[in-house]
Amino acid sequence: xxxxxxxxxxxxxxxxxxxxxxxxxxxxxxxxxxxxxxxxxxxxxxxxxxxxxxxxxxxxxxxxxxxxxxxxxxxxxxxxxxxxxxxxxxxxxxxxxxxxxxxxxxxxxxxxxxx
Amino acid sequence: xxxxxxxxxxxxxxxxxxxxxxxxxxxxxxxxxxxxxxxxxxxxxxxxxxxxxxxxxxxxxxxxxxxxxxxxxxxxxxxxxxxxxxxxxxxxxxxxxxxxxxxxxxxxxxxxxx
Numbered sequence: 001x002x003x004x005x006x007x008x009x010x011x012x013x014x015x016x017x018x019x020x021x022x023x024x025x026x027x028x029x030x031x032x033x034x035x036x037x038x039x040x041x042x043x044x045x046x047x048x049x050x051x052x053x054x055x056x057x058x059x060x061x062x063x064x065x066x067x068x069x070x071x072x073x074x075x076x077x078x079x080x081x082x083x084x085x086x087x088x089x090x091x092x093x094x095x096x097x098x099x100x101x102x103x104x105x106x107x108x109x110x111x112x113x114x115x
Numbered sequence: 116x117x118x119x120x121x122x123x124x125x126x127x128x129x130x131x132x133x134x135x136x137x138x139x140x141x142x143x144x145x146x147x148x149x150x151x152x153x154x155x156x157x158x159x160x161x162x163x164x165x166x167x168x169x170x171x172x173x174x175x176x177x178x179x180x181x182x183x184x185x186x187x188x189x190x191x192x193x194x195x196x197x198x199x200x201x202x203x204x205x206x207x208x209x210x211x212x213x214x215x216x217x218x219x220x221x222x223x224x225x226x227x228x229x
Contacts, residue, residue, distance in 0.1 A: 044220060044221070050217060091158070105158040108155065
């Protein structure tokens with residue numbers, strides 16, 4: 001079984017600044033993946049970034065990067081040069097590595113970007 | 116960009132009505148999922164399918180049913196809608212890429228049962 005905790009229900013950041021969203025998880029699996037999804041007001045879920053647990057190098061996608069600490073089971077998301085369009089609910093989601101297994105979503109963090 | 120569609124986007128309906136939420140994807144994905152989400156809350160898996168004629172119940176008990184007669188189509192049905200069914204319903208499909216699975220979500224259906 002997997003559990004995931006996002007301890008920050010709400011976060012805010014000034015436009016062009018950097019913000020970090022935290023996520024901790026618990027899993028007994030040795031092979032798994034980690035995802036961050038973004039859900040803007042349109043309610044559509046958008047994949048932001050993914051990380052393979054067996055990789056030590058942190059994933060990066062343009063302004064989005066993660067700080068993956070496997071021993072601590074921590075998977076934070078850093079957004080650099082924040083833009084107004086980054087305002088959304090962000091969900092952390094670990095997933096087992098086996099074929100067909102499902103994502104487990106955290107409670108979400110609502111990010112506000114102030115102009 | 117993933118192509119997964121849900122209709123209707125919004126639905127207001129009276130108690131006792133039968134409704135079907137449509138979900139379709141054009142990517143040929145075998146695996147599809149239905150999630151239920153209340154505003155600002157976490158997603159709960161209610162149904163999933165690993166392929167044609169394969170459906171399973173998810174983690175959250177639901178009075179809805181699903182079918183998977185075609186790969187691209189995964190409709191969800193409520194035989195008798197109740198106010199407690201008011202929520203957002205998200206459909207997803209997934210693919211394997213570089214030895215990992217990624218789920219792609221549709222835009223969701225917001226359901227209000229009066």
